[in-house]
Amino acid sequence: EMSRGLGDVYKRQDEKFLANVIHLIEEHISDSELNVNALCEWTDINNKQMYRKIKQLTGMTPVEYIKSIRMKKAAMLLKQQKFTVAEVMYMVGFSNHSYFSKCFQAEFGMTPKQYV
Numbered sequence: 001e002m003s004r005g006l007g008d009v010y011k012r013q014d015e016k017f018l019a020n021v022i023h024l025i026e027e028h029i030s031d032s033e034l035n036v037n038a039l040c041e042w043t044d045i046n047n048k049q050m051y052r053k054i055k056q057l058t059g060m061t062p063v064e065y066i067k068s069i070r071m072k073k074a075a076m077l078l079k080q081q082k083f084t085v086a087e088v089m090y091m092v093g094f095s096n097h098s099y100f101s102k103c104f105q106a107e108f109g110m111t112p113k114q115y116v
Helices: 002-026 036-043 047-058 062-079 085-091 097-108
Strands: none
Touching: 002 036, 002 047, 002 062, 036 047, 036 062, 047 062, 062 085, 062 097, 085 097
8 A cells, every 4th residue: 555655656746747847848849949958957857867757758758759749739830720831830949941841740641731
């Protein structure tokens, strides 16, 4: 019973950690400088720990995780059909059109233009 309680505590801490990371990424999503080092600074966790925790909780590396959140946000914005692909690209922190397109295609199997 005791050990299970501890497991729950860790699980809650992990959920809180991940929720905080997601919040930080979403808050700074339009900033092209947003990267793993910035996340480490804001959460006061070193690079190794950040890598281990994110990988353990999401199955992705921190770099992949940030990118996947950027892509999901991009898809959400494109769906609204209020913005051009270029506007959305900047809104989610990309400045290179072909790289943005490549990342988007890797995530969703189609280009941003096709998605729209």
